[in-house]
Amino acid sequence: MMVRRSFLAAGLAAVALPLPALAAALPRLQVWREENCGCCVGWVDHMRAAGFPIEDNVVRSVAAARRRLGTPSDLLSCHAGLVGGYALEGHVPAAAVTRLLAERPAGIRGLAVPGMPVGSPGMEIPGEAPDIYDVLAFDARGGRLVFMRFRGGTSV
Template sequence: MMVRRTFLAAGLAGMTLPTRAWAEALPRLQVWRDENCGCCVGWVDHMRAAGFPIEDNVVRSVAAARRMLGTPPDLLSCHAGLVGGYALEGHVPAAAVTRLLADRPAGVRGLAVPGMPVGSPGMEVPGREPDTYDVLAFDSRGGRSVFMRFRGGTPT
């Protein structure tokens, strides 16, 4: 009787593992970037290390992807992405993206880190103090708000 219970418990535990792993899987992240941009590669590596499956699209110009995503021109950086129906622009840390996907705030179209803050994912510079910067949420009507604040790759 004890052997049977142990066997059944082990079997049930094994059956729940794939379900749990599937539920925690992150959605595919599509990225559009220039082939000559090293910081874009660094950001892609950061997102991959955080568990995002990546579709890496190397293009001559990211403009068409940005138009498709509806990214406001004043929020541009060097690469664009799409994950879980949300647009991404620039060096958005994985922590902000996972929070966005978990919270799914009403009206938000995407997240952006304008410019290229030192210390943001892909923009790490040895020997330089990381910048403090905002991850901005934007909507389709031009609205913006601070979604999260970071110092380097760490939320503040």
């Protein structure tokens, strides 16, 4: 009996979900970005590769979307997003977004990576050492906390 359970568990662990099944498990990610931003396209590609279905909105200015999302002006980067009811700003790694969606911490309005840290998703620069940067969680009252810390695309 024990051998059979171990064999079954090992077999199930070896099965990987195909990308369409994984994408169906994640909510749609709406993105607002300007047309000529290459790093925004890189971030969208990163999120798509992580299994998020993407609604890519190319706009003249991201400002209106940020106002609707309630993104604080001191946390801005180059693109905005909305997923599962949470605002996203900048080069937030998929690992931070999936953690947010799994945990759904009370009071959090969204996640942001201010600026454009080298090595963050979409900001990979060949030959450049990746920055260490924080993914900040923000709330509706102006509160901030470090949600996760990354070096490039890896959590530290």
